[in-house]
Amino acid sequence: MIVNPKDKINGEITVSGDKSISHRAVMLGSIAEGITEVTGFLMGADCLSTIECFRQLGIPIEVNEEKVIVHGKGLLGLSQPSNMLDVGNSGTTIRLMTGILSAQSFSSDITGDASIQKRPMLRVVAPLREMGAKIDGKEGGKYCPLHIEGQGLKGIHYQLPVASAQVKSAILLASLYAEGETTVIEPAPSRNHTEIMVNYFGGNILQKDNVIKSSPVKKLTGQYIKVPGDISSAAYFIVAALILPHSELLIKNVGVNPTRDGIITVFKQMGGNIELINQRTQCGEPVADILVRSSSLHGIEIGGSLIPKLIDEIPVIAAAACYARGTTIIKDAQELKVKESNRIQTMVSELKKMGASIRETDDGMIIEGGSALRGAQVESYHDHRVAMSLAIAALKAEKETTINNSDCVSISFPNFFSYLEKL
Ligand SMILES: O=C(O)C1=C[C@@H](OP(=O)(O)O)[C@@H](O)[C@H](O)C1
Numbered sequence: 001m002i003v004n005p006k007d008k009i010n011g012e013i014t015v016s017g018d019k020s021i022s023h024r025a026v027m028l029g030s031i032a033e034g035i036t037e038v039t040g041f042l043m044g045a046d047c048l049s050t051i052e053c054f055r056q057l058g059i060p061i062e063v064n065e066e067k068v069i070v071h072g073k074g075l076l077g078l079s080q081p082s083n084m085l086d087v088g089n090s091g092t093t094i095r096l097m098t099g100i101l102s103a104q105s106f107s108s109d110i111t112g113d114a115s116i117q118k119r120p121m122l123r124v125v126a127p128l129r130e131m132g133a134k135i136d137g138k139e140g141g142k143y144c145p146l147h148i149e150g151q152g153l154k155g156i157h158y159q160l161p162v163a164s165a166q167v168k169s170a171i172l173l174a175s176l177y178a179e180g181e182t183t184v185i186e187p188a189p190s191r192n193h194t195e196i197m198v199n200y201f202g203g204n205i206l207q208k209d210n211v212i213k214s215s216p217v218k219k220l221t222g223q224y225i226k227v228p229g230d231i232s233s234a235a236y237f238i239v240a241a242l243i244l245p246h247s248e249l250l251i252k253n254v255g256v257n258p259t260r261d262g263i264i265t266v267f268k269q270m271g272g273n274i275e276l277i278n279q280r281t282q283c284g285e286p287v288a289d290i291l292v293r294s295s296s297l298h299g300i301e302i303g304g305s306l307i308p309k310l311i312d313e314i315p316v317i318a319a320a321a322c323y324a325r326g327t328t329i330i331k332d333a334q335e336l337k338v339k340e341s342n343r344i345q346t347m348v349s350e351l352k353k354m355g356a357s358i359r360e361t362d363d364g365m366i367i368e369g370g371s372a373l374r375g376a377q378v379e380s381y382h383d384h385r386v387a388m389s390l391a392i393a394a395l396k397a398e399k400e401t402t403i404n405n406s407d408c409v410s411i412s413f414p415n416f417f418s419y420l421e422k423l
């Protein structure tokens, strides 16, 4: 993809549906009784992988332009798949599904693409084994393919070693089937879409501070789910509007759950002109329209408990920091090393090719902003967030930028380039 510089971005958009909520709607819809109708579903490759996996487990799922209809068969209504389940590029799919599959009365095998096969799985395998799950895999379950022998599980008391919503969710989904109560303690709050949606389907998860308690359920009931726009996708357009002069952009219907809104906090601290308007609640999730105007940004330090609230937005925050006055320090972000690419390494190397003054640290990066970037030939490393972040950096660079392997945007935001072009 070739991206040319632009001096403004104006208008009104809605971005595609929230990836985390779309995955969970299919998963919970499948193990609920009756029909779950999902509108605003993200038709990105990752969420389509989740649909395909549940079809393999015997769940009829209809997909049309306006909605996804899941014909749930109840908690124990899944059937043994005849083939290895394939999650493609989706970490959320494999980790959350491992929680569900651990509690079934059949065995299954699950894997994904080359990137997924390098991502850590022991983080979900270890606590699920404590619950009684029988899971084997490459290097003792460190990596997939995983072989899961479904079992009766028991509740556990588990302190998460990393703030990971995927690990928390795998345990919580398994806990729906377990004997006794399960308690998960988080080092810092991570996205709580599983907790909200389980309760919306009739489950019983309670959260107080960093302690989450879940009790087994007798049944879940299918629901109508309206998925809001993904704040992680809105992030690219928020940054474009902030850094390009004379911009004013209204992004409508975005999920602004406080466990996901770190990017708003950060840009407000950096001097960004961002307003949330028309705030409301939809299927238990906070939603708003976001109004962004061009701003003169300055560098800040980003770390601690803010990191899980903006983990997927760090690549585009790094791009924004290149155009902010002064130094931006991103720390406590080691988790970036185990995403679709090592996002510390890939963002530092590619922004450097565009002339950025940026360096890698053990747990993040340091960016000296304020000087102009120039167009270059850059790599996505098949990582959707890297491709989109570089495209936004390119909008304010001198001359054109070519992004290699840019097709990967289809993982989380298939229309990204056409939206960008339209604006
Ligand atoms: O639960 C989820 O839907 C997600 C959790 C995060 O991963 P971790 O749990 O590994 O931090 C995030 O990076 C991912 O894009 C989606």
Ligand SMILES: C=C(OP(=O)(O)O)C(=O)O
Pocket (backbone or CB within 6 Å): 046, 089, 090, 091, 092, 093, 312, 339, 340, 385, 412
């Ligand atoms: C890390 C991501 O997703 P997943 O872990 O589901 O592959 C992401 O979308 O940035």
